[in-house]
Amino acid sequence: MTTWHAVLRGVAAASLALTSAAVATGDDAFVVEPADARTNYFAGREVECDTAIRGGIAVEGRLVWALAAGNRSLTNGAVPVRHAGRGATNVAVSVPLPAGRDGVVADATLTTVLTDAAGNRLGAATRNVRIFPADPFFDRSRWLESLRIAIIDPEGGTEKRLTAAGVPLMLTRADADIAALRPQLILVAEGLAWDDHPRLAADLFHHCGRGVNVLCMAPSSGTFPLPGGDAIGDGIVASLTLRRADVVADLDERLDWRDWAKGGATVVSRLSIVADREAVVARAGATPAGWPWLEATFGGREGGPPAGTLVVCGLGIVAHWEETPAARYLLAALLARLAAPSAAASPDFRPFQENPR
Template sequence: MMKRLGMIGLLLWSVAGLARADEAAQIRLRDPSASVFGGRPAVWRLDVDGPAAFEGTVAWNLAVSGGVIARREARVAVRPGESAPVDIEVDLPDVREGIIAEGRLQMALRDERGEVLAELEHPLFVFGANPAAFRLEWLRGLEMSVYDPEGRTAERLEELGWPFRRIPNLSALETLGTHVLLVGEGISLRSARGLMGSMVRAAERGGRVVMLAPADGSFPPPGSGDDAVSPESLQFHDKAYVQRLDKRLDTPPLRSVFRLGGQRTGPVVSVESAGGWAFMEARWPGGGALLLCGCGLLETWEASPTPRFLLMRMLRQATLEKEKEP
C-alpha cells in the first residue's frame, strides 16, 4: 500500500512539474522592432525558454496585407536555464511607393505531442525605401536648406533624391524667411558657438528649423535674453514622442539628450549622453519652430526605415503640415 502511494505521489509530482514547465515556457523576440523595409530580406531572432528540458518545434507564419507570405517550422531543444535560439528569415515583398503595409508574425511553441506551450504575435509594418514618394512637390515647396559641415546627412538626402540646397556658413540663415532649415547630425554646439543663436533667431523670424542629434554643448532656452522673442510654447519630450508622430515607427537609438538646468547666469539646456529628454520643441506666434532631435538617425539609416520616415515626420511637424496617413 505504501509503495503504491509513493508511486502515485511521484506521478502527481511529475505531472505537476510538466504543467509548470508548460506554463513557464515562453518565446521572446530579441529585438521587437516593428518597422521593416519591403523588397529586402528580414530576420527575426527568437529565444525559447523553459524550466524543464524538452524538444519541440516553433511553428510560424508571416502575413502582409492580410495574406500569408511564408509559413515554416523550426526544431528546438530547450535546456533549463538556457535560451534556445531560433532565427526566422523571410524575403519580404515589395510594397508600392507611398504605401505602408501592415503585417503580422505569429509564432507557436509546440512539444513533441503537438501541444502548444507558448504563443507570440508580433505586429509589424512594411515600408518602401523613400518616404518622399509622391511628396517631392511638397518638399520643393519647403525650399529646404541644409547646414551639414560633415556632409553625412546631406549625402543620405541626395541618395533619396530629396530637393535641398546646402549652405556653407551661418550667414545664410539671415535670409531663411519662413522656409525650412535642416541641421545635420553630430555637430558640436561647443565648437559651433554661434549656431544655436542663429537657429533660434531664424525661428523667431518664422523659419522652421530641425536639428539632428548635436554632439555636445549647452545653450540658454529659447526666449532667454533681453532681445529674445519668447516662444508661445517650449516643450521637452521623451522618446515616446516618436510614436506620437507616427505609431508605426520604432525608436532609433538615442545619441544625445537635452537636460534643462540652471547656472548662476540663468537657465540652460545642456546636451548630454543620458539623463535627459529625447526631443525639444519650441514654437513662436509667427509660425516659427525649432525642433531638436536626440535620436541618431544615421546609425541605422540602412538597417531600418524608421530614420528616414522619422525625418519626414519631423519636417511635417515643424511645418505643421497635416494630411491623411498613407
C-alpha cells in the first residue's frame, strides 16, 4: 500500500471533530493539530487551513493532505515541511474548495499527515471543513421584503454592504420619524457611536415597546441606559440576557464563533455594565472584557400591542463579511430570530439553509 493510499484510508476513518494525534513517545513525540479553530469556509475559493506541528525532533519532510466528503476524495496535495523540533512550526495549507450548489451547505474533512523524508508517518490531524455558498439569502427575497427593515446608518457602510447582499432596506436618520416607515425591524449600523446620538436609545426602547424588533450591530463607543424592569415607553422589559460569543451556536450550530479571521478579533465590541450616578448603563467599546451580546425582551402593556426584542450584537458581522461565511450566516440567523410571526410564516421562509450530512 502506498503512502497516499494510507492517507485516504485515514480520511475515511477520521472523526468529524477537530482532533490531533501524537506519534512516538516521551520528548520525541510530535503533535500535529489545526493551527486555529476555524471550520467555516466559502465554496469555490482557495482557503488556508494551517496546521501546527509541535514538539518532536528536527525533521524535514512533507505534510500530505486530503479533503474528503465521507469516503469520496475531493482534492489532495502535499507541502514541504522543515520543523526545527521542540518548538512550534506553522505550515500553510492552501485547499481549493468545490463550488457546490446555491443554498446547500456541505460538510467535509481535511486530514493532514506529517511524514519524514523516507515517508514514515510522524503525526496526523483532522479538521472539520464546512463549505458555505456565498449567498446566505438564496431564494429568500420575498421573506426579506416582508421584514420591512429600516436602517440607521449615518456613515453608510453597513447599508452598502447589506444592499449589495440583496437585503432590502429603508434608510432613515436616527432623529427621523421611524414609525412613519412602519418597520418590523430596525437595524442600527455596525460601528455607530451611541454618544453621537443621545436620544437614540430611548427612541429604540419606545419602538420595542410598540412591537418593533431592534438589532444594534457592534456599537463602537458610548453608553446607553440599561433596560430595567420599569416601564419604558409603551412596554416593560420582561427579561434581560447577557451572553458570551457562544450564543452564536444557539442561533446556528454550524457557525464558528471562536475564530473568524487570521487578523482581527471575532468580537469587535463589548458592553461593560457600569454605574453612572444613579443609573446603570451599558458602555460599548473595543475592550477585552465585557459582554458581546445583550438581549432585552419587552412585554407589552395590558391591552396593548405585542412588544418587541432589542439585541446588541458585538460580533463583527460587517467587519468580517468577506473573511468568513459565519458573519453572513449569523446575520441571516439574527434576522430569522427577530422576524415577526407573519414573516416567519412566509412561503419562502427558511431559518437555516439545507445542510446535508
